[in-house]
Amino acid sequence: MKILVKAPAKINLSLDVLHKRPDGYHEVEMVMTTIDLADRIELSLLEEDRIVIQSHNRFVPDDQRNLAYQAAFLLKKKFQVKKGVEIGIEKTIPIAAGLAGGSSDAAATLRGLNKLWKLGLSLDELAVLGAEIGSDVSFCVYGGTALATGRGEIIKALPAPPTCWVVLAKPFIGVSTADVYRRLNLENIVHPPTKQMISAIEDGDFKGVCNNVGNVLEKVTLSLYPEVAQIKDQMKRFGADAVLMSGSGPTVFSLVAHDSRMHRIYNGLRGFCDQVFAVRMLGERHTLD
Ligand SMILES: C[C@](O)(CO)[C@H](O)COP(=O)(O)OP(=O)(O)OC[C@H]1O[C@@H](n2ccc(N)nc2=O)[C@H](O)[C@@H]1O
Ligand SMILES: Nc1ncnc2c1ncn2[C@@H]1O[C@H](COP(=O)(O)OP(=O)(O)OP(=O)(O)O)[C@@H](O)[C@H]1O
Structure with a gap:
Protein backbone atom coordinates (compact mmCIF):
# COMPACT_ATOMS: atom_id res chain seq x y z
CA MET A 1 0.00 0.00 0.00
CA LYS A 2 1.23 3.50 -0.92
CA ILE A 3 0.12 6.96 0.23
CA LEU A 4 1.08 10.29 -1.34
CA VAL A 5 1.10 13.36 0.91
CA LYS A 6 1.75 16.99 0.03
CA ALA A 7 4.11 18.88 2.36
CA PRO A 8 3.76 22.64 1.75
CA ALA A 9 6.25 25.31 2.82
CA LYS A 10 5.30 28.09 5.25
CA ILE A 11 6.10 31.78 5.40
CA ASN A 12 6.00 33.98 8.50
CA LEU A 13 3.88 37.08 7.80
CA SER A 14 5.02 38.29 11.22
CA LEU A 15 7.50 36.92 13.73
CA ASP A 16 7.97 38.44 17.18
CA VAL A 17 10.13 37.24 20.07
CA LEU A 18 8.83 38.11 23.54
CA HIS A 19 11.59 36.72 25.79
CA LYS A 20 14.04 33.89 26.28
CA ARG A 21 12.72 30.98 28.34
CA PRO A 22 14.48 28.99 31.07
CA ASP A 23 14.53 25.95 28.68
CA GLY A 24 16.66 27.95 26.20
CA TYR A 25 13.88 28.41 23.62
CA HIS A 26 12.35 31.81 22.85
CA GLU A 27 8.73 32.68 23.50
CA VAL A 28 7.36 33.75 20.10
CA GLU A 29 4.26 35.24 18.50
CA MET A 30 4.08 34.39 14.79
CA VAL A 31 1.50 34.67 12.05
CA MET A 32 2.20 31.85 9.63
CA THR A 33 0.64 30.67 6.40
CA THR A 34 1.22 27.77 4.01
CA ILE A 35 2.07 28.40 0.37
CA ASP A 36 1.72 26.37 -2.81
CA LEU A 37 5.36 25.30 -2.87
CA ALA A 38 5.50 21.73 -1.66
CA ASP A 39 7.56 18.58 -1.26
CA ARG A 40 5.91 15.27 -2.15
CA ILE A 41 6.09 12.50 0.40
CA GLU A 42 5.40 8.93 -0.75
CA LEU A 43 4.83 6.43 2.07
CA SER A 44 5.03 2.70 1.23
CA LEU A 45 4.10 0.08 3.80
CA LEU A 46 6.90 -2.36 4.70
CA GLU A 47 6.05 -5.67 6.39
CA GLU A 48 9.42 -5.66 8.18
CA ASP A 49 10.12 -3.34 11.14
CA ARG A 50 12.25 -0.67 9.35
CA ILE A 51 12.19 3.02 8.43
CA VAL A 52 13.85 3.73 5.08
CA ILE A 53 14.36 7.23 3.63
CA GLN A 54 14.69 7.64 -0.15
CA SER A 55 15.55 10.98 -1.76
CA HIS A 56 17.40 12.07 -4.89
CA ASN A 57 18.54 15.25 -3.13
CA ARG A 58 22.02 14.78 -1.67
CA PHE A 59 21.41 17.44 1.01
CA VAL A 60 18.51 15.45 2.51
CA PRO A 61 19.77 13.15 5.30
CA ASP A 62 18.72 9.51 4.85
CA ASP A 63 18.94 8.50 8.51
CA GLN A 64 17.62 9.54 11.93
CA ARG A 65 18.68 13.16 11.28
CA ASN A 66 15.80 13.41 8.80
CA LEU A 67 12.73 14.98 10.45
CA ALA A 68 10.42 12.65 8.47
CA TYR A 69 12.36 9.67 9.87
CA GLN A 70 11.93 11.15 13.36
CA ALA A 71 8.17 11.45 12.79
CA ALA A 72 7.91 7.77 11.81
CA PHE A 73 10.15 6.70 14.70
CA LEU A 74 8.04 8.67 17.20
CA LEU A 75 4.78 7.06 16.03
CA LYS A 76 6.34 3.58 16.02
CA LYS A 77 7.62 4.03 19.57
CA LYS A 78 4.45 5.61 21.02
CA PHE A 79 2.01 3.17 19.42
CA GLN A 80 4.24 0.04 19.25
CA VAL A 81 3.83 -0.23 15.50
CA LYS A 82 5.55 -3.41 14.28
CA LYS A 83 5.28 -2.65 10.54
CA GLY A 84 7.75 -0.41 8.73
CA VAL A 85 7.68 2.32 6.09
CA GLU A 86 9.70 3.54 3.14
CA ILE A 87 9.53 7.34 2.97
CA GLY A 88 10.22 8.80 -0.47
CA ILE A 89 10.95 12.55 -0.33
CA GLU A 90 10.74 14.55 -3.55
CA LYS A 91 12.20 17.89 -2.53
CA THR A 92 10.97 21.18 -4.03
CA ILE A 93 11.18 23.40 -0.94
CA PRO A 94 14.69 24.91 -0.66
CA ILE A 95 16.67 23.45 2.26
CA ALA A 96 17.71 25.47 5.35
CA ALA A 97 15.78 28.37 3.87
CA GLY A 98 13.36 29.54 6.60
CA LEU A 99 10.46 27.78 4.86
CA ALA A 100 10.08 24.84 7.30
CA GLY A 101 10.79 22.23 4.62
CA GLY A 102 11.98 19.52 7.02
CA SER A 103 9.20 20.34 9.50
CA SER A 104 6.56 20.07 6.78
CA ASP A 105 7.98 16.71 5.62
CA ALA A 106 7.71 15.51 9.23
CA ALA A 107 4.12 16.80 9.55
CA ALA A 108 3.10 15.17 6.25
CA THR A 109 4.68 11.91 7.44
CA LEU A 110 2.63 12.11 10.67
CA ARG A 111 -0.61 12.68 8.70
CA GLY A 112 0.20 9.96 6.17
CA LEU A 113 1.35 7.30 8.65
CA ASN A 114 -1.75 7.94 10.75
CA LYS A 115 -3.62 6.58 7.73
CA LEU A 116 -1.11 3.94 6.54
CA TRP A 117 -0.69 2.43 10.01
CA LYS A 118 -4.41 2.99 10.87
CA LEU A 119 -3.66 4.84 14.13
CA GLY A 120 -6.90 6.83 14.24
CA LEU A 121 -5.32 9.99 15.72
CA SER A 122 -6.86 13.47 15.35
CA LEU A 123 -4.99 16.45 13.87
CA ASP A 124 -4.78 17.90 17.41
CA GLU A 125 -3.09 14.71 18.65
CA LEU A 126 -0.69 14.71 15.70
CA ALA A 127 0.16 18.38 16.37
CA VAL A 128 1.05 17.59 20.00
CA LEU A 129 3.33 14.76 18.81
CA GLY A 130 4.81 17.08 16.17
CA ALA A 131 6.02 19.49 18.84
CA GLU A 132 8.39 16.75 20.07
CA ILE A 133 10.13 16.87 16.67
CA GLY A 134 10.46 20.63 16.20
CA SER A 135 8.81 23.97 16.97
CA ASP A 136 7.39 24.44 13.44
CA VAL A 137 5.97 20.92 13.09
CA SER A 138 2.68 21.52 14.95
CA PHE A 139 1.76 24.39 12.61
CA CYS A 140 2.70 22.23 9.60
CA VAL A 141 0.39 19.44 10.82
CA TYR A 142 -2.59 21.81 10.39
CA GLY A 143 -1.37 24.08 7.56
CA GLY A 144 -3.56 27.02 6.51
CA THR A 145 -3.04 30.27 8.40
CA ALA A 146 -2.51 30.55 12.16
CA LEU A 147 -1.16 32.47 15.11
CA ALA A 148 1.61 30.37 16.68
CA THR A 149 2.69 31.12 20.26
CA GLY A 150 4.69 29.38 23.01
CA ARG A 151 7.86 28.21 21.29
CA GLY A 152 5.71 27.95 18.13
CA GLU A 153 3.67 24.87 19.03
CA ILE A 154 0.47 26.56 20.34
CA ILE A 155 -1.69 27.05 17.26
CA LYS A 156 -4.77 29.24 16.84
CA ALA A 157 -6.40 29.08 13.40
CA LEU A 158 -6.92 32.29 11.40
CA PRO A 159 -8.85 32.85 8.18
CA ALA A 160 -6.98 32.75 4.86
CA PRO A 161 -5.26 36.08 4.02
CA PRO A 162 -6.54 38.07 1.01
CA THR A 163 -5.49 36.54 -2.32
CA CYS A 164 -2.17 37.71 -3.73
C1 LIG B 1 12.39 30.47 12.87
C2 LIG B 1 11.15 29.60 12.80
O1 LIG B 1 11.24 28.71 11.70
C3 LIG B 1 9.95 30.50 12.55
O2 LIG B 1 8.80 29.81 12.11
C4 LIG B 1 10.94 28.79 14.08
O3 LIG B 1 10.88 29.64 15.22
C5 LIG B 1 12.01 27.74 14.28
O4 LIG B 1 11.41 26.50 14.17
P1 LIG B 1 12.25 25.13 14.05
O5 LIG B 1 13.28 25.23 13.00
O6 LIG B 1 11.21 24.04 13.96
O7 LIG B 1 12.96 25.12 15.45
P2 LIG B 1 13.50 23.90 16.35
O8 LIG B 1 14.03 22.82 15.46
O9 LIG B 1 12.49 23.57 17.38
O10 LIG B 1 14.71 24.63 17.08
C6 LIG B 1 15.94 24.93 16.46
C7 LIG B 1 16.68 25.89 17.37
O11 LIG B 1 16.14 27.21 17.26
C8 LIG B 1 16.06 27.84 18.52
N1 LIG B 1 14.66 28.18 18.80
C9 LIG B 1 13.63 27.66 18.10
C10 LIG B 1 12.33 28.01 18.37
C11 LIG B 1 12.08 28.93 19.41
N2 LIG B 1 10.84 29.32 19.73
N3 LIG B 1 13.12 29.44 20.12
C12 LIG B 1 14.41 29.09 19.83
O12 LIG B 1 15.34 29.57 20.48
C13 LIG B 1 16.65 26.87 19.52
O13 LIG B 1 18.01 27.21 19.67
C14 LIG B 1 16.55 25.52 18.84
O14 LIG B 1 17.56 24.66 19.25
N1 LIG C 1 13.12 16.18 5.36
C1 LIG C 1 14.13 17.07 5.36
N2 LIG C 1 14.28 17.94 4.34
C2 LIG C 1 15.27 18.84 4.37
N3 LIG C 1 16.19 18.96 5.33
C3 LIG C 1 16.08 18.14 6.38
C4 LIG C 1 15.05 17.18 6.44
N4 LIG C 1 15.18 16.53 7.60
C5 LIG C 1 16.23 17.05 8.24
N5 LIG C 1 16.80 18.01 7.51
C6 LIG C 1 17.98 18.80 7.96
O1 LIG C 1 17.46 20.01 8.52
C7 LIG C 1 18.25 21.14 8.13
C8 LIG C 1 17.32 22.36 8.00
O2 LIG C 1 16.50 22.14 6.90
P1 LIG C 1 15.03 22.78 6.70
O3 LIG C 1 14.84 22.84 5.22
O4 LIG C 1 14.03 22.04 7.49
O5 LIG C 1 15.26 24.23 7.32
P2 LIG C 1 14.35 25.49 7.45
O6 LIG C 1 13.42 25.58 6.28
O7 LIG C 1 15.21 26.67 7.68
O8 LIG C 1 13.49 25.17 8.74
P3 LIG C 1 12.68 26.21 9.68
O9 LIG C 1 12.05 27.22 8.78
O10 LIG C 1 11.68 25.28 10.35
O11 LIG C 1 13.71 26.76 10.62
C9 LIG C 1 18.91 20.72 6.82
O12 LIG C 1 20.19 21.25 6.72
C10 LIG C 1 18.93 19.20 6.85
O13 LIG C 1 20.20 18.69 7.18
Whole structure:
Protein backbone atom coordinates (compact mmCIF):
# COMPACT_ATOMS: atom_id res chain seq x y z
CA MET A 1 0.00 0.00 0.00
CA LYS A 2 1.23 3.50 -0.92
CA ILE A 3 0.12 6.96 0.23
CA LEU A 4 1.08 10.29 -1.34
CA VAL A 5 1.10 13.36 0.91
CA LYS A 6 1.75 16.99 0.03
CA ALA A 7 4.11 18.88 2.36
CA PRO A 8 3.76 22.64 1.75
CA ALA A 9 6.25 25.31 2.82
CA LYS A 10 5.30 28.09 5.25
CA ILE A 11 6.10 31.78 5.40
CA ASN A 12 6.00 33.98 8.50
CA LEU A 13 3.88 37.08 7.80
CA SER A 14 5.02 38.29 11.22
CA LEU A 15 7.50 36.92 13.73
CA ASP A 16 7.97 38.44 17.18
CA VAL A 17 10.13 37.24 20.07
CA LEU A 18 8.83 38.11 23.54
CA HIS A 19 11.59 36.72 25.79
CA LYS A 20 14.04 33.89 26.28
CA ARG A 21 12.72 30.98 28.34
CA PRO A 22 14.48 28.99 31.07
CA ASP A 23 14.53 25.95 28.68
CA GLY A 24 16.66 27.95 26.20
CA TYR A 25 13.88 28.41 23.62
CA HIS A 26 12.35 31.81 22.85
CA GLU A 27 8.73 32.68 23.50
CA VAL A 28 7.36 33.75 20.10
CA GLU A 29 4.26 35.24 18.50
CA MET A 30 4.08 34.39 14.79
CA VAL A 31 1.50 34.67 12.05
CA MET A 32 2.20 31.85 9.63
CA THR A 33 0.64 30.67 6.40
CA THR A 34 1.22 27.77 4.01
CA ILE A 35 2.07 28.40 0.37
CA ASP A 36 1.72 26.37 -2.81
CA LEU A 37 5.36 25.30 -2.87
CA ALA A 38 5.50 21.73 -1.66
CA ASP A 39 7.56 18.58 -1.26
CA ARG A 40 5.91 15.27 -2.15
CA ILE A 41 6.09 12.50 0.40
CA GLU A 42 5.40 8.93 -0.75
CA LEU A 43 4.83 6.43 2.07
CA SER A 44 5.03 2.70 1.23
CA LEU A 45 4.10 0.08 3.80
CA LEU A 46 6.90 -2.36 4.70
CA GLU A 47 6.05 -5.67 6.39
CA GLU A 48 9.42 -5.66 8.18
CA ASP A 49 10.12 -3.34 11.14
CA ARG A 50 12.25 -0.67 9.35
CA ILE A 51 12.19 3.02 8.43
CA VAL A 52 13.85 3.73 5.08
CA ILE A 53 14.36 7.23 3.63
CA GLN A 54 14.69 7.64 -0.15
CA SER A 55 15.55 10.98 -1.76
CA HIS A 56 17.40 12.07 -4.89
CA ASN A 57 18.54 15.25 -3.13
CA ARG A 58 22.02 14.78 -1.67
CA PHE A 59 21.41 17.44 1.01
CA VAL A 60 18.51 15.45 2.51
CA PRO A 61 19.77 13.15 5.30
CA ASP A 62 18.72 9.51 4.85
CA ASP A 63 18.94 8.50 8.51
CA GLN A 64 17.62 9.54 11.93
CA ARG A 65 18.68 13.16 11.28
CA ASN A 66 15.80 13.41 8.80
CA LEU A 67 12.73 14.98 10.45
CA ALA A 68 10.42 12.65 8.47
CA TYR A 69 12.36 9.67 9.87
CA GLN A 70 11.93 11.15 13.36
CA ALA A 71 8.17 11.45 12.79
CA ALA A 72 7.91 7.77 11.81
CA PHE A 73 10.15 6.70 14.70
CA LEU A 74 8.04 8.67 17.20
CA LEU A 75 4.78 7.06 16.03
CA LYS A 76 6.34 3.58 16.02
CA LYS A 77 7.62 4.03 19.57
CA LYS A 78 4.45 5.61 21.02
CA PHE A 79 2.01 3.17 19.42
CA GLN A 80 4.24 0.04 19.25
CA VAL A 81 3.83 -0.23 15.50
CA LYS A 82 5.55 -3.41 14.28
CA LYS A 83 5.28 -2.65 10.54
CA GLY A 84 7.75 -0.41 8.73
CA VAL A 85 7.68 2.32 6.09
CA GLU A 86 9.70 3.54 3.14
CA ILE A 87 9.53 7.34 2.97
CA GLY A 88 10.22 8.80 -0.47
CA ILE A 89 10.95 12.55 -0.33
CA GLU A 90 10.74 14.55 -3.55
CA LYS A 91 12.20 17.89 -2.53
CA THR A 92 10.97 21.18 -4.03
CA ILE A 93 11.18 23.40 -0.94
CA PRO A 94 14.69 24.91 -0.66
CA ILE A 95 16.67 23.45 2.26
CA ALA A 96 17.71 25.47 5.35
CA ALA A 97 15.78 28.37 3.87
CA GLY A 98 13.36 29.54 6.60
CA LEU A 99 10.46 27.78 4.86
CA ALA A 100 10.08 24.84 7.30
CA GLY A 101 10.79 22.23 4.62
CA GLY A 102 11.98 19.52 7.02
CA SER A 103 9.20 20.34 9.50
CA SER A 104 6.56 20.07 6.78
CA ASP A 105 7.98 16.71 5.62
CA ALA A 106 7.71 15.51 9.23
CA ALA A 107 4.12 16.80 9.55
CA ALA A 108 3.10 15.17 6.25
CA THR A 109 4.68 11.91 7.44
CA LEU A 110 2.63 12.11 10.67
CA ARG A 111 -0.61 12.68 8.70
CA GLY A 112 0.20 9.96 6.17
CA LEU A 113 1.35 7.30 8.65
CA ASN A 114 -1.75 7.94 10.75
CA LYS A 115 -3.62 6.58 7.73
CA LEU A 116 -1.11 3.94 6.54
CA TRP A 117 -0.69 2.43 10.01
CA LYS A 118 -4.41 2.99 10.87
CA LEU A 119 -3.66 4.84 14.13
CA GLY A 120 -6.90 6.83 14.24
CA LEU A 121 -5.32 9.99 15.72
CA SER A 122 -6.86 13.47 15.35
CA LEU A 123 -4.99 16.45 13.87
CA ASP A 124 -4.78 17.90 17.41
CA GLU A 125 -3.09 14.71 18.65
CA LEU A 126 -0.69 14.71 15.70
CA ALA A 127 0.16 18.38 16.37
CA VAL A 128 1.05 17.59 20.00
CA LEU A 129 3.33 14.76 18.81
CA GLY A 130 4.81 17.08 16.17
CA ALA A 131 6.02 19.49 18.84
CA GLU A 132 8.39 16.75 20.07
CA ILE A 133 10.13 16.87 16.67
CA GLY A 134 10.46 20.63 16.20
CA SER A 135 8.81 23.97 16.97
CA ASP A 136 7.39 24.44 13.44
CA VAL A 137 5.97 20.92 13.09
CA SER A 138 2.68 21.52 14.95
CA PHE A 139 1.76 24.39 12.61
CA CYS A 140 2.70 22.23 9.60
CA VAL A 141 0.39 19.44 10.82
CA TYR A 142 -2.59 21.81 10.39
CA GLY A 143 -1.37 24.08 7.56
CA GLY A 144 -3.56 27.02 6.51
CA THR A 145 -3.04 30.27 8.40
CA ALA A 146 -2.51 30.55 12.16
CA LEU A 147 -1.16 32.47 15.11
CA ALA A 148 1.61 30.37 16.68
CA THR A 149 2.69 31.12 20.26
CA GLY A 150 4.69 29.38 23.01
CA ARG A 151 7.86 28.21 21.29
CA GLY A 152 5.71 27.95 18.13
CA GLU A 153 3.67 24.87 19.03
CA ILE A 154 0.47 26.56 20.34
CA ILE A 155 -1.69 27.05 17.26
CA LYS A 156 -4.77 29.24 16.84
CA ALA A 157 -6.40 29.08 13.40
CA LEU A 158 -6.92 32.29 11.40
CA PRO A 159 -8.85 32.85 8.18
CA ALA A 160 -6.98 32.75 4.86
CA PRO A 161 -5.26 36.08 4.02
CA PRO A 162 -6.54 38.07 1.01
CA THR A 163 -5.49 36.54 -2.32
CA CYS A 164 -2.17 37.71 -3.73
CA TRP A 165 1.05 36.41 -5.27
CA VAL A 166 3.98 35.37 -3.11
CA VAL A 167 7.32 35.70 -4.90
CA LEU A 168 10.15 33.95 -3.05
CA ALA A 169 13.88 34.28 -3.64
CA LYS A 170 16.54 32.26 -1.87
CA PRO A 171 20.19 33.27 -2.13
CA PHE A 172 22.88 30.59 -2.31
CA ILE A 173 23.39 30.33 1.46
CA GLY A 174 21.85 28.25 4.22
CA VAL A 175 21.09 29.68 7.66
CA SER A 176 21.19 27.96 11.06
CA THR A 177 18.02 28.77 13.00
CA ALA A 178 19.75 28.14 16.36
CA ASP A 179 22.55 30.56 15.43
CA VAL A 180 20.12 33.33 14.46
CA TYR A 181 18.14 33.00 17.72
CA ARG A 182 21.42 32.97 19.67
CA ARG A 183 22.58 36.23 18.07
CA LEU A 184 19.27 38.05 18.64
CA ASN A 185 19.70 41.06 20.94
CA LEU A 186 16.66 40.89 23.22
CA GLU A 187 17.28 44.39 24.65
CA ASN A 188 16.84 45.99 21.30
CA ILE A 189 13.72 44.51 19.70
CA VAL A 190 11.25 46.57 17.66
CA HIS A 191 8.12 44.44 17.98
CA PRO A 192 6.00 43.98 14.84
CA PRO A 193 2.28 44.87 15.11
CA THR A 194 0.95 41.31 15.45
CA LYS A 195 -2.56 42.40 16.54
CA GLN A 196 -2.93 44.67 13.51
CA MET A 197 -1.73 41.86 11.24
CA ILE A 198 -4.39 39.54 12.65
CA SER A 199 -7.11 42.21 12.24
CA ALA A 200 -6.03 42.85 8.65
CA ILE A 201 -6.26 39.13 7.87
CA GLU A 202 -9.66 38.88 9.55
CA ASP A 203 -10.89 41.92 7.59
CA GLY A 204 -9.51 40.64 4.25
CA ASP A 205 -7.53 43.90 4.05
CA PHE A 206 -4.56 43.32 1.70
CA LYS A 207 -3.08 46.77 2.31
CA GLY A 208 -3.32 46.21 6.06
CA VAL A 209 -1.51 42.86 5.75
CA CYS A 210 1.26 44.56 3.72
CA ASN A 211 1.60 47.44 6.18
CA ASN A 212 1.96 45.15 9.20
CA VAL A 213 4.51 42.51 8.11
CA GLY A 214 7.55 42.27 10.39
CA ASN A 215 10.17 39.78 11.54
CA VAL A 216 12.53 40.47 14.46
CA LEU A 217 15.01 37.84 13.21
CA GLU A 218 15.49 39.74 9.95
CA LYS A 219 17.99 42.21 11.42
CA VAL A 220 20.22 39.37 12.64
CA THR A 221 20.33 37.51 9.30
CA LEU A 222 20.75 40.78 7.33
CA SER A 223 23.79 41.63 9.41
CA LEU A 224 25.32 38.21 8.64
CA TYR A 225 24.43 38.09 4.93
CA PRO A 226 24.26 41.43 3.05
CA GLU A 227 22.91 39.63 -0.05
CA VAL A 228 19.59 39.19 1.80
CA ALA A 229 19.26 42.99 2.07
CA GLN A 230 20.09 43.30 -1.64
CA ILE A 231 17.25 40.95 -2.54
CA LYS A 232 14.87 42.95 -0.35
CA ASP A 233 15.91 46.17 -2.12
CA GLN A 234 15.51 44.61 -5.57
CA MET A 235 12.00 43.37 -4.76
CA LYS A 236 10.99 46.81 -3.49
CA ARG A 237 12.39 48.50 -6.62
CA PHE A 238 10.45 46.10 -8.84
CA GLY A 239 7.21 47.19 -7.13
CA ALA A 240 6.40 44.61 -4.42
CA ASP A 241 3.54 45.59 -2.10
CA ALA A 242 5.39 44.12 0.92
CA VAL A 243 8.81 42.49 1.37
CA LEU A 244 9.99 40.37 4.31
CA MET A 245 12.41 37.61 5.23
CA SER A 246 10.73 34.33 6.24
CA GLY A 247 11.63 32.68 9.57
CA SER A 248 15.34 32.78 10.26
CA GLY A 249 15.97 33.24 6.52
CA PRO A 250 17.64 33.55 4.15
CA THR A 251 14.55 33.33 1.87
CA VAL A 252 12.91 36.69 1.19
CA PHE A 253 9.32 36.88 -0.02
CA SER A 254 7.22 39.65 -1.51
CA LEU A 255 3.46 39.96 -1.49
CA VAL A 256 2.14 41.27 -4.81
CA ALA A 257 -1.43 42.01 -5.87
CA HIS A 258 -0.91 42.54 -9.62
CA ASP A 259 0.14 39.88 -12.14
CA SER A 260 2.36 42.27 -14.12
CA ARG A 261 4.39 43.22 -11.04
CA MET A 262 4.66 39.59 -10.01
CA HIS A 263 6.23 38.84 -13.43
CA ARG A 264 8.55 41.84 -13.12
CA ILE A 265 9.82 40.74 -9.71
CA TYR A 266 10.08 37.06 -10.70
CA ASN A 267 12.04 37.82 -13.88
CA GLY A 268 14.14 40.49 -12.18
CA LEU A 269 15.25 38.14 -9.41
CA ARG A 270 16.01 35.11 -11.61
CA GLY A 271 19.66 35.13 -12.49
CA PHE A 272 20.38 37.15 -9.36
CA CYS A 273 19.27 34.34 -7.05
CA ASP A 274 19.73 30.62 -6.67
CA GLN A 275 16.01 29.74 -6.46
CA VAL A 276 12.99 31.92 -7.31
CA PHE A 277 9.29 30.95 -7.15
CA ALA A 278 5.95 32.71 -7.71
CA VAL A 279 3.12 30.95 -5.88
CA ARG A 280 -0.22 31.50 -4.15
CA MET A 281 -1.00 31.12 -0.46
CA LEU A 282 -2.96 27.96 0.41
CA GLY A 283 -6.15 29.02 2.14
CA GLU A 284 -7.28 25.66 3.45
CA ARG A 285 -6.16 23.74 6.53
CA HIS A 286 -5.27 20.09 6.03
CA THR A 287 -7.97 17.53 6.75
CA LEU A 288 -7.69 13.86 7.71
CA ASP A 289 -9.31 11.82 4.96
C1 LIG B 1 12.39 30.47 12.87
C2 LIG B 1 11.15 29.60 12.80
O1 LIG B 1 11.24 28.71 11.70
C3 LIG B 1 9.95 30.50 12.55
O2 LIG B 1 8.80 29.81 12.11
C4 LIG B 1 10.94 28.79 14.08
O3 LIG B 1 10.88 29.64 15.22
C5 LIG B 1 12.01 27.74 14.28
O4 LIG B 1 11.41 26.50 14.17
P1 LIG B 1 12.25 25.13 14.05
O5 LIG B 1 13.28 25.23 13.00
O6 LIG B 1 11.21 24.04 13.96
O7 LIG B 1 12.96 25.12 15.45
P2 LIG B 1 13.50 23.90 16.35
O8 LIG B 1 14.03 22.82 15.46
O9 LIG B 1 12.49 23.57 17.38
O10 LIG B 1 14.71 24.63 17.08
C6 LIG B 1 15.94 24.93 16.46
C7 LIG B 1 16.68 25.89 17.37
O11 LIG B 1 16.14 27.21 17.26
C8 LIG B 1 16.06 27.84 18.52
N1 LIG B 1 14.66 28.18 18.80
C9 LIG B 1 13.63 27.66 18.10
C10 LIG B 1 12.33 28.01 18.37
C11 LIG B 1 12.08 28.93 19.41
N2 LIG B 1 10.84 29.32 19.73
N3 LIG B 1 13.12 29.44 20.12
C12 LIG B 1 14.41 29.09 19.83
O12 LIG B 1 15.34 29.57 20.48
C13 LIG B 1 16.65 26.87 19.52
O13 LIG B 1 18.01 27.21 19.67
C14 LIG B 1 16.55 25.52 18.84
O14 LIG B 1 17.56 24.66 19.25
N1 LIG C 1 13.12 16.18 5.36
C1 LIG C 1 14.13 17.07 5.36
N2 LIG C 1 14.28 17.94 4.34
C2 LIG C 1 15.27 18.84 4.37
N3 LIG C 1 16.19 18.96 5.33
C3 LIG C 1 16.08 18.14 6.38
C4 LIG C 1 15.05 17.18 6.44
N4 LIG C 1 15.18 16.53 7.60
C5 LIG C 1 16.23 17.05 8.24
N5 LIG C 1 16.80 18.01 7.51
C6 LIG C 1 17.98 18.80 7.96
O1 LIG C 1 17.46 20.01 8.52
C7 LIG C 1 18.25 21.14 8.13
C8 LIG C 1 17.32 22.36 8.00
O2 LIG C 1 16.50 22.14 6.90
P1 LIG C 1 15.03 22.78 6.70
O3 LIG C 1 14.84 22.84 5.22
O4 LIG C 1 14.03 22.04 7.49
O5 LIG C 1 15.26 24.23 7.32
P2 LIG C 1 14.35 25.49 7.45
O6 LIG C 1 13.42 25.58 6.28
O7 LIG C 1 15.21 26.67 7.68
O8 LIG C 1 13.49 25.17 8.74
P3 LIG C 1 12.68 26.21 9.68
O9 LIG C 1 12.05 27.22 8.78
O10 LIG C 1 11.68 25.28 10.35
O11 LIG C 1 13.71 26.76 10.62
C9 LIG C 1 18.91 20.72 6.82
O12 LIG C 1 20.19 21.25 6.72
C10 LIG C 1 18.93 19.20 6.85
O13 LIG C 1 20.20 18.69 7.18
